[in-house]
Amino acid sequence: MTKRTELRLARRLDEVGFSDIVQIRNKVLELRASGQAVHAFHGGEPWFDTPEPIKYAMLKALVENKTRYAPSSGIEPLRAAVAKKLREKNQIEASPEDVIITAGGAHALHVAFQCVLNPGDDVLIFSPFWTPIRDMVTGAEARALLVPTATARRTGLTATLEQFSTPNTRAIYYNTPQNPAGTVFSRAEAEEVAAFAKKRNLIVIADEAYEDLVYEGEHVSIASLPGMFDRTISTFTFSKSYAMTGWRIGYAVAREPFMTGLRKLVLYSINGVSTPTQWAALDALATPQSGIDARREEYRTKRDLLVAGLRECGLECDPPEGAFYAFPDVTKINKDSRKVAAMLLEKAHVATVPGVVFGAQGEGHVRFGYSMSTDAINAGLAALKSYFKSAPGRR
Ligand SMILES: Cc1ncc(COP(=O)(O)O)c(C=O)c1O
Secondary structure (H helix, E strand, O other): OOOHHHOOOOHHHOOOOOOHHHHHHHHHHHHHHOOOOOEEOOOOOOOOOOOHHHHHHHHHHHHOOOOOOOOOOOOHHHHHHHHHHHHHHOOOOOOHHHEEEEOHHHHHHHHHHHHHOOOOOEEEEEEOOOOHHHHHHHHOOOEEEEEEHHHHHHHOHHHHHHHHOOOOEEEEEEEOOOOOOOOOOOHHHHHHHHHHHHHHOOEEEEEOOOOOOEOOOOOOOHHHOOOOHHHEEEEEEOOOOOOOHHHOOEEEEOOOOHHHHHHHHHHHHOOOOOHHHHHHHHHHOOOOHHHHHHHHHHHHHHHHHHHHHHHHOOOEOOOOOEOOEEOOEOOOOOOOHHHHHHHHHHHHOEEOEEHHHHOHHHOOEEEEEOOOOHHHHHHHHHHHHHHHHHOHHHO
């Protein structure tokens, strides 16, 4: 019999971490199970339920027995509707053959990195960044090069990208609007990144999960810029715009040679997203833009409420330009964001995410998600204010 000690996990997973955010979620569940009310600012999903028409579209698909294997890259009507949306809304000149349906944005990103990275490659990542990205890059046996976003925006994107690049740099992860800091790169910034990618012959992995949540400025899909579609894999999700986080559906758009790789990876990882889910997503795409705009305005109200409340607590907080997170500076409380998050949870029962989990450049901040009901935001702010009042030395 093989000895237990000889069993070994694949080496490429050795350095891959497991989300800190999941650990925070578990701690909150534990507190709640013990009867403790927790103000849940740590989350990252829409506060509203999946709209009824989308749910009925899934039911209809089930009743019509649209329950069999579909093409692994996605059903034709959905790929056609996605391509149309990409042409009209994102100005990406996509045809249905350029689109592949994935199990959410996370899966699209995973297959994108797997498709382009070789062991020893480097990937430029604006930091702070969405935590799974580094693990996805590490899982592809590549290395994440963290580029400080604030410095880059202050001193120039090209010079900063230049400074952090290596001869092994093969790709840039480009997320706008950004999680966790809510940064929205401007058109001029997108053009700078595009020019840099072209000059260095880099591939861009674009993450547009929050494309519908831009409060200041415009959302620019980097693949829409001249000459960029050929070198970009753009990833999108139904999770945030349509409150479909648990449905697990998103898509990637790319040209050859990448589409061949994406098709292989989707085939052998999931063999396609569940068929009824795809029919529901087709219905989601029919949502009028006015409905999406109205939601964004609701988010804007929540953002302003939270930012004003955090400032009343004495925290410095720029209003985020996009997504649904605020990222205040908490160094007045403590320089160690893990300590601040632990203290806020313990003393004020306010759950947040320590900024350091989003990269060293996130240290000194904590992330508050504001995708919550107005009542829940107000209740959380009241708890914070009374905590700060009772601990004046912390201000
Ligand atoms: C920046 C960013 N990209 C992609 C995703 C992927 O979301 P999903 O896998 O639910 O589509 C998320 C989810 O939180 C995100 O914050």
